[in-house]
Amino acid sequence: MHADPTGVLTGSHFMDGDHACCEGALAAGARFAAGYPITPSTEVVERFSQRAPKVGGTFIQMEDELAASITILGAVWGGVKAFTVTSGPGFSLMMEHIGYAVMTETPCVFINVQRGGPSTGLPTLPGQADMMQARWGSHGDYEIIALCPNSPQECFELTVKAFNLSEKYRLPVFVMLDEVVGHMTEKVVIPAADQIEVEPRHFTTKDPESFRLFQPCGEEQTPEMARAGDGYHLHVTGLTHDERGYPNMTPPMQDKLVKRLCTKIRDNVSKITITDQHEVEGADVVVVSYGITSRVAERAISLAKQKGIKVGSLRLITAWPFPDHVIKAIAPNVKGLVVPELNLGQMVREVERAAAGRCRVLHVPHAGGTVHDPQVILKAIQEVAR
Amino acid sequence: MSTETLPIIPPNPVEEFLRTDRMPHIWCPGCGIGTTVNCFVRALLGSKTDLTKLAVVSGIGCTGRVAGYVNLDSFHTTHGRAIPFATGLKLANPKMTVVVYSGDGDLFAIGGNHLIHAARRNLDLKVICVNNLIYAMTGGQTAPTTPGDVITSTAPYGTYDPAFNLPYLCEAAGAVYVARWTTFHVMQLAKSMREMFSKKGFGFIEILSPCPTLYQRRNKMGDGLDAMKFYKQVSKIKHGTPTAEVGLTKSGEIIVGKFVDRERPDYTSMMQEHFQQELGDKYIKVEEPVCS
Numbered sequence: 001m002h003a004d005p006t007g008v009l010t011g012s013h014f015m016d017g018d019h020a021c022c023e024g025a026l027a028a029g030a031r032f033a034a035g036y037p038i039t040p041s042t043e044v045v046e047r048f049s050q051r052a053p054k055v056g057g058t059f060i061q062m063e064d065e066l067a068a069s070i071t072i073l074g075a076v077w078g079g080v081k082a083f084t085v086t087s088g089p090g091f092s093l094m095m096e097h098i099g100y101a102v103m104t105e106t107p108c109v110f111i112n113v114q115r116g117g118p119s120t121g122l123p124t125l126p127g128q129a130d131m132m133q134a135r136w137g138s139h140g141d142y143e144i145i146a147l148c149p150n151s152p153q154e155c156f157e158l159t160v161k162a163f164n165l166s167e168k169y170r171l172p173v174f175v176m177l178d179e180v181v182g183h184m185t186e187k188v189v190i191p192a193a194d195q196i197e198v199e200p201r202h203f204t205t206k207d208p209e210s211f212r213l214f215q216p217c218g219e220e221q222t223p224e225m226a227r228a229g230d231g232y233h234l235h236v237t238g239l240t241h242d243e244r245g246y247p248n249m250t251p252p253m254q255d256k257l258v259k260r261l262c263t264k265i266r267d268n269v270s271k272i273t274i275t276d277q278h279e280v281e282g283a284d285v286v287v288v289s290y291g292i293t294s295r296v297a298e299r300a301i302s303l304a305k306q307k308g309i310k311v312g313s314l315r316l317i318t319a320w321p322f323p324d325h326v327i328k329a330i331a332p333n334v335k336g337l338v339v340p341e342l343n344l345g346q347m348v349r350e351v352e353r354a355a356a357g358r359c360r361v362l363h364v365p366h367a368g369g370t371v372h373d374p375q376v377i378l379k380a381i382q383e384v385a386r
Numbered sequence: 387m388s389t390e391t392l393p394i395i396p397p398n399p400v401e402e403f404l405r406t407d408r409m410p411h412i413w414c415p416g417c418g419i420g421t422t423v424n425c426f427v428r429a430l431l432g433s434k435t436d437l438t439k440l441a442v443v444s445g446i447g448c449t450g451r452v453a454g455y456v457n458l459d460s461f462h463t464t465h466g467r468a469i470p471f472a473t474g475l476k477l478a479n480p481k482m483t484v485v486v487y488s489g490d491g492d493l494f495a496i497g498g499n500h501l502i503h504a505a506r507r508n509l510d511l512k513v514i515c516v517n518n519l520i521y522a523m524t525g526g527q528t529a530p531t532t533p534g535d536v537i538t539s540t541a542p543y544g545t546y547d548p549a550f551n552l553p554y555l556c557e558a559a560g561a562v563y564v565a566r567w568t569t570f571h572v573m574q575l576a577k578s579m580r581e582m583f584s585k586k587g588f589g590f591i592e593i594l595s596p597c598p599t600l601y602q603r604r605n606k607m608g609d610g611l612d613a614m615k616f617y618k619q620v621s622k623i624k625h626g627t628p629t630a631e632v633g634l635t636k637s638g639e640i641i642v643g644k645f646v647d648r649e650r651p652d653y654t655s656m657m658q659e660h661f662q663q664e665l666g667d668k669y670i671k672v673e674e675p676v677c678s
Contacts, residue, residue: 004678006670029678032478034470053661056670058477063503067470070463074443074474077461078482079675082474100464201677227675228459228475229482231438235405235454237462246408247454247462 001200003027003160005193007055013188017155017181018043020188021111022051024159025083027196030109031057032082034071036064036090039123040179041113044085065090069097073106077236079227081163081201083109087179088117091130091137098172099138100238102261105170105214105223107201109162112174113182114342116368126179127368128291129343134174135320141258143265145272146174146320148290152186158317164199165272169264170222176319178342180292180371201225208232212243214257221264265321273323276315283312285384286330287338288351290316292371297340300377309385319347327354336360336384340377342368360384400427403437405457412451416610418569418595419449422516423456425572426487429579440483443472445492447523448597449516452487466497469504472511479675480654483512483583490517490531494550498530505559505588507653512582513590515552518597519634526600533636537604554629556590557646563589564629564646569596570617571642578644587652594640605636 007026015023022044025033033052035045049059058075062068065086072082086094091112101108114130116122134146145165147158155177162173204211204224208231214223223243226232239247240254265272276294280286285304289297294315304311314330314337316323327350331337336359339348348363355361364380366372404427413419430437437458444453446465453460459482463471468486476484486493493501493515504511520538521527527540531552536545553564563582567575575593582589596602596613607613617640625643632641651659661669 001678004676031672031676032474034474053665054668054670056672056676058672060473060477062470062473063499066467067473067500067503070467071470071474073463074461074471074476075478076474078475078478080478080677082478096464097467198678203677227479227677228441229439229479232459233457234459235462236460237454238464239462246405 001198003193003196003198004029008193008196009190010192011190013190014185015152015188016043016183016185017149017152017177018113018183019047020152020155021085021159021175021177022047023190024156025109025163026051026055027156027190028081028160028163029198030081030083030163031055032072032075032080033084034060034062034068034075034082035085036062036068038087038090040115040182041085041087041111043182044111065093066096069094069110070100072108073097073101073104076106076108077228077234079229081107083111085111085113087113087115088121088127088130089119091133095137098144099140099142101172102138102142102144103238104236106172107166107170108172109159109166110172110174111159112176114176114178122369124179125369126292126371127342128178128293129346129368131176131319131343131346134176141262143262144172144174144320145169145265145318146176148176148317148319149181150291150294150315151181152184152188155181156188156190160196160198164197167199167201168222169220171265176291178292203227213245214241215243216260220268221260269321269323270325272318272321273326274317275323275326276317278313280312280314280330282310284310284335285338285381286312286314286334287340287377287381288314288316289340290319290347293340293342296371296374297377299374300381303374303378304381307382309381311381311385316347322350322354324354327351331355331358334359336362338362338364338377338380338384340364340366340372340380342366342371399431400424403427403430403457405455408455411455413448414599416596416598416613417448418518418593418613419452419516421569421572422514422575422593422595423452425576426514426579428576429583432576433580433583435483435583439481440485441475442485442487443468443475445488445497447489447492447521448518449487449489450492466492466495467500468492469497469500469511473504473509476510477654480672481674485512485514487514490515490519490552491521491529494552495530502555502559505556505561505590508560508562508587508650509653510586511588513588514579515590515592516595517552517592518595518601520597520601522597522600526604533634535636549634551629551633552592553590553632553645557629560588560650561590561646562587562648562650565644566592566594566632566642568594568617568621568640568642570614570621587650
């Protein structure tokens with residue numbers, strides 16, 4: 001399906017990543033946002049508050065992030081596409097509702113413009129240290145999807161993608177940018193509405209008597225959606241539930257439900273994951289990076305090439321689910337993988353796990369507050385190439 | 387052998403509003419929550435509310451389970467967050483009547499911030515608060531509504547911190563309709579609910595409800611029937627009493643009645659009027675949820 005032109009600001013723009021995320025959400029069909037101000041993410045909802053009344057949308061500034069993160073879930077069950085936006089401290093407060101969205105299979109999007117942490121940390125400066133929190137922050141076993149844009153253009157494109165994946169797999173999807181990408185202003189080209197693919201909400205066509213709210217359907221084993229007010233007498237609960245949505249707190253039901261919530265992603269990892277690879281074939285060293293760090297790595301890679309090192313790049317556009325298969329394919333053919341990130345060791349653990357000893361993995365940590373010095377990444381490339 | 391024909395018993399009129407396939411419910415003998423649900427359904431029976439367009443949103447706790455038993459669009463959310471969920475539901479789908487049905491701990495402790503903000507905004511939500519003066523689901527711990535000098539599982543020597551006066555708090559925060567009843571006052575309660583449903587804006591009804599298992603037992607206050615006798619004995623119907631004067635004590639007078647019934651524009655009307663004025667033709671009003 002194509003995007004509804006009402007929300008699509010077709011044209012060439014000079015805009016930052018935060019604003020581009022908002023335009024991506026509107027293009028994807030989002031007509032509801034709830035938020036609580038937090039640097040460096042606030043511009044996303046500031047723009048939405050300006051755009052919403054002119055496109056048939058609603059914005060509400062809530063009393064805190066706990067509220068914002070469940071207000072959007074109420075809106076989704078009311079029948080619209082919805083999202084919220086935050087940064088580290090707010091993201092911590094939203095964890096409970098990420099779990100609720102997973103358990104109730106509520107399609108929704110969370111945009112996290114990462115800053116340095118822990119706690120209040122570095123409100124105005126970048127970090128990439130919420131990557132594990134995005135994956136594991138709420139309690140219980142579950143799967144989510146997380147996308148990592150490295151430019152304002154990608155903020156637009158991946159926010160559209162995030163909504164599409166959330167509707168397809170019925171779960172919360174995260175757009176994990178960082179302060180630099182959020183505040184970086186570049187050219188953003190927004191295509192015409194008929195050039196933007198949008199996943200519609202899959203509302204059931206069954207009648208209320210035969211419809212079961214959590215009955216797995218189709219290839220992805222995701223249930224069909226319904227909204228309040230249409231006579232389905234929905235029951236939605238965060239308790240372990242059966243296909244009707246009724247609480248059923250037994251070990252067999254827990255096994256069945258939680259396994260399905262995970263397998264709908266685990267069985268589709270290669271379909272969901274996107275990576276960007278350059279000159280990996282024949283490389284001695286591959287730099288694995290994501291988000292803003294991939295832009296810095298580009299400089300280090302070009303310096304390494306000047307020194308005659310055979311170096312390739314692997315950019316993780318999807319951080320979660322982690323593309324194990326991609327790392328597994330590369331690891332046996334290289335001397336090593338270099339993993340720079342703005343944290344003291346998060347995605348590198350996944351790289352190590354997937355490489356499983358088949359090559360060296362060298363982490364290039366950075367506590368955040370600025371981006372890496374390309375020379376530091378270059379040194380790591382040289383060390384692995386040696 | 388001939389088959390014996392059972393006499394046809396007229397079905398209880400409340401049954402069609404309940405998910406009878408989920409019975410028996412989890413509530414204890416003598417608990418008042420079922421009584422409040424009965425009153426709620428009877429209020430709906432006598433009202434003109436379109437039941438297809440009625441949603442019940444609950445939080446967590448004994449009263450939080452109400453959402454699971456009513457045969458309506460019903461949402462059992464997270465602890466304390468029924469009101470923000472209801473906020474999203476109402477704003478996205480403005481034709482819905484949204485009832486928030488939850489307990490005192492859920493609405494006033496963990497969810498207190500959301501409640502006062504929804505009242506401040508005057509969101510068109512109908513809040514039914516079953517107040518059993520205790521955290522019952524988790525085993526009888528002190529709640530922000532537990533009166534002084536009461537034994538709870540986390541106050542084994544008795545409570546000493548002051549309790550919230552719920553009607554006073556709701557009025558101060560901006561509610562347009564505030565009433566209090568007990569589960570003894572079933573006729574008045576159903577009538578009051580009906581009145582609240584027909585009024586636009588943030589409405590609030592507190593219902594004093596017995597918890598024989600976890601409140602009364604520890605405090606030697608008898609069973610469910612004793613609670614009814616107690617309510618009958620100490621309740622005074624005094625409509626219009628200033629809410630500052632309706633605070634509760636362990637064994638003192640319970641003032642019940644309608645305390646607040648006033649007019650304030652509700653959130654959605656204010657928003658729509660404001661955007662109409664500021665943006666004119668550029669404003670696209672949300673009438674129905676659009677999902678493309």
